[in-house]
Amino acid sequence: DKKIIVVWATNIKKTFTDRMESNTRVEKLKNVYNLLKKKGVPNVDNLLQAKNEKGEVYLGPKGMSVRPKNQRELLEAIVCILEALVVMHGGDEPIFHQDIRWPNIIRLPGSSSVPSKWILIDWDEADEPPTQPAIHLAKENHAPGVFQENHHGEVDIWSVGKLITEASKWLIGISPKILELGREMRSNNRPNAQDALKNIKSFMA
Structure with missing residues (x-):
């Protein structure tokens, strides 16, 4: 999907690897997370930092990728x-x-x-x-x-x-x-x- 996900201790780093698209995709995510924040949407993650020139976004909080067990x-x-x-x-x-x-x-x-x-x-x-x-x-x-x-x-x-x-x-x-x-x-x-x-x-x- 032309992106690399790195899981850190407290957050997630997502890097878009397609140089032609990376800036646009980061900009889109900034707009999406701004709207989620403006609307006060509960139970969603947050955009902690964005670096357009590197195609990077940092997201949190880090959770567990598990499924419900009952x-x-x-x-x-x-x-x-x-x-x-x-x-x-x-x-x-x-x-x-x-x-x-x-x-x-x-x-x-x-x-x-x-x-x-x-x-x-x-x-x-x-x-x-x-x-x-x-x-x-x-x-x-x-x-x-x-x-x-x-x-x-x-x-x-x-x-x-x-x-x-x-x-x-x-x-x-x-x-x-x-x-x-x-x-x-x-x-x-x-x-x-x-x-x-x-x-x-x-x-x-």
């Missing part, structure tokens, strides 16, 4: 992502991640007695209206709508639904109703982020 953690992870989407998709300047997959979600270290905290990372594919077709993304991992112009937050909702249904590959005993909600989020009649969050939280009562 239904409770799965629900906690999905809640964190949907809380981010509610703010991202709302207001005058909506923004869409477009590449929500388990590799782009990390868990922050913390006590096992409190709800686990998960954040959304890797904003290289993020877009704002009017959106363009993201034709370079893999069809099996992304919403059909992302390959058409003028798509909106429904592409992110589809991806969150896929997070849920995909988790059944390694987690046993997920409630059929939770899996049904995951499938609904990938249907043509999918909820918005706010309604999806409400539905997911109903399983945590």
Whole structure:
């Protein structure tokens, strides 16, 4: 993908190796993270430093690249992502991640007695209206709508639904109703982020 990721003690260094594109990609990430900060989006990583001339960005906090190990953690992870989407998709300047997959979600270290905290990372594919077709993304991992112009937050909702249904590959005993909600989020009649969050939280009562 023409980038090198280096994991340091407290942060991540990402270097774009294509000299023709590196400055543009760094500039785009600066704009994306500025908007996330302006909107007050929770449960996302931060841009700590950017060096346009070197094609480098430094991102934090550093988390753990792990997957939920039970239904409770799965629900906690999905809640964190949907809380981010509610703010991202709302207001005058909506923004869409477009590449929500388990590799782009990390868990922050913390006590096992409190709800686990998960954040959304890797904003290289993020877009704002009017959106363009993201034709370079893999069809099996992304919403059909992302390959058409003028798509909106429904592409992110589809991806969150896929997070849920995909988790059944390694987690046993997920409630059929939770899996049904995951499938609904990938249907043509999918909820918005706010309604999806409400539905997911109903399983945590």
